């Protein structure tokens with residue numbers, strides 16, 4: 001039981017770091033359309049792309065990989 005709880009803690013903190021990277025540093029939008037609209041408004045439509053976030057169930061903008 002002790003082992004399981006420790007192991008579980010490791011997984012949880014790994015997920016927390018993942019959320020930190022993908023959510024807290026970025027704006028979240030309720031719809032893909034809203035995220036795209038913001039990118040277009042900033043003249044970044046060709047630089048940024050949208051993705052659905054499994055953690056906060058919103059949409060984020062991220063720089064397109066080249």
Ligand SMILES: [Zn+2]
Nearest residue numbers: 022023053056
């Ligand atoms: Zn998110």
